[in-house]
Amino acid sequence: KGLRDTEHQRASPIPSQFSQEERVTMKESLKGAIQIPTVSFNPGEFNTTALAEFGEYIHKVFPTVFRTSFIQHEVVGEYSHLFTVQGSDPSLQPYMLLAHIDVVPAPDQGWEVPPFSGLERDGFIYGRGTLDNKNSVMAILQALELLLIRNYIPRRTFFIALGHDEEVSGAHGAQKISALLQARGVQLAFIVDEGSFILDGFIPSLKTPFAMVSVSEKGSLDLMLEVNMTPGHSSAPPKETSIGILAAAVSRLEQTPMPNMFGSGPLKMTLQQLANEFSFPANVIFNNLWLFWPLVSRLMEREDITNALVRTTTAVTMFKAGIKVNVIPPVAQATVNFRIHPAQTVQEVLKLAKDIVVDDRVQFHVLESFEPLPVSPFDDQALGYQLIRQTIQSIFPEINIVVPGTCIAQTDSRLYTNLTTGIYRFNPVYLQPQDFRSIHGINERISVQAYESQVKFIFEFIQNADTEQRPVSHLHEL
């Protein structure tokens, strides 16, 4: 379904036009945010000094947000922030915008500029968090600040939740905010979080960028494998050591991918909605998946990112064993991080893993697990999805295709299923494969222009959420 034949662009009551001075201020504010190293190291291990400083920083750069009478600000779990923007029309169901303040660590090596410098080079702001996810934290508050300065009074109540421990589970931030809102009896029309982008160049035969709004999210299983053996002198070793047994088990897991689930879950929908964007013969192939699915599913497996969309992935991420060169190792441990396809469950993946290892000497310990997320509605009546579509059409008129997708990573939004069934993961930012690799990698950056567009997007989105919603009519193409 293309956008071009749907409703006409509707101008926001307050145009998203910013003065030269405002544009300079907003990019400088983002740079300042990047300079505060709000790193999450491990569960329960954060840079608390930086997190506290970040709280003061947002007060400083968004003064209007904090002094507006109809906005309530609360600190939750010590460092997370919840804003309640009270709308004038209580009959409209509220929604929520999400983002996270914390970032993953960033050692200096490999960066063109230091990761916490926030330096601008050739029109790009560099640094950890410029795409994941201080861009959203700052753009949401910035858009609100600019609306307030223009005396905008929202009709629909909305919440802004800024978690401080997303990168290490969200237990202290998002989870507490979620519980707090539930205790207050809040039910949300929808949530918008990070987790997908305007994708550019991810599918080789597709030249036009398209917006993917993730309507589901993979689950996860952190599995620790352990082998215990009696220690002894290395001069008379047993035939197999704990290390050897564990290494073989881990290798079997790596060599035996989880089943290809192409055809189950939201991916088929994604491809069907994209089909007409391809030229011949790809368009015919994607329009006839019933016939070509074996071909397409094999093609998807070839690249790591598309492979992640068709199956539960298996990543061996930690390995620990051995105590001395001449001691037979008593214990060997490895951790495997599975990212679970939406059409599977934690129990199914655990069973599959055991069936692959088939070695009684290997013990399995489930460290952490989370089921994949249900698919949020994306039909014509789905308010959140349609508002995102509508705002994309206005801010990025060159994008004429918006498709529902699956987020291959995990987001804070997964902790809010108690408040809504409409969870949409979308950042209004162009992303190319090299940018994707910069997330949690090196030289993470955002262009000044892309950041401005993100602010504009939210500035219009808030207003669009306040306008009367007409049902969207579709003229089917071809």
Ligand SMILES: CC/C=C\C/C=C\C/C=C\C/C=C\C/C=C\C/C=C\CCC(=O)O
């Ligand atoms: C043909 C199928 C359609 C599309 C395929 C292409 C690519 C799609 C998949 C993923 C790439 C895009 C975005 C990414 C995922 C994760 C990043 C965002 C948030 C992560 C959460 C975090 O670590 O804080």
Ligand SMILES: N[C@@H](Cc1ccccc1)C(=O)O
């Ligand atoms: N969002 C991050 C961190 C995370 C991992 C696992 C659970 C929760 C959060 C990821 O998907 O890798």
Ligand SMILES: [Zn+2]
């Ligand atoms: Zn991240």
Ligand SMILES: [Zn+2]
């Ligand atoms: Zn993130």
